[in-house]
Amino acid sequence: MYYLGNKEILNNYKIGFLCSRKVPAGIILKTYDWAVEQRDKGNCIVSGFHSKIEKDVFDILVKGSQPIILVLAKGMMKRWDKKIIELVNQNRLLIISLFSEKVTRPTIKTAIKRNELIAEISDKIFIPYFSPNSYLQTLYDNYKLKVLTL
Structure with missing residues (x-):
């Protein structure tokens, strides 16, 4: 595994955040409310922050002070956005x-x-929405004791 940043963050209680790319509108607003709540509570969130909704949640979380873990689906980048470096x-x-x-x-x-x-x-893993018969549904089935949904 490759790491960049504070590995001590791994010692925190961590909530994974995963969501299908296509999400019903009502779920989007509830997910944003969830993200604000997690930020305000200072909870550490783990995600790929790759889909649109995941990126929006990242933008909500960075306004707080809690630790965040970003897991990539590719190798480490050579150049990072200024916000990431900060x-x-x-x-x-x-x-x-x-x-x-x-x-x-x-x-x-x-x-x-x-x-x-x-x-x-x-x-714990928060999956506000997964498309039927998707890989996220399989993940949900495999980890349902850890999963929270809307």
């Missing part, structure tokens, strides 16, 4: 990748491995 420098962000820097793009296969790692390292 969070790493503040010891609030840990970035994890299972893949070498030669893996430059996420694939379905790498996303599945990323999501499994998120499920493994999280104490």
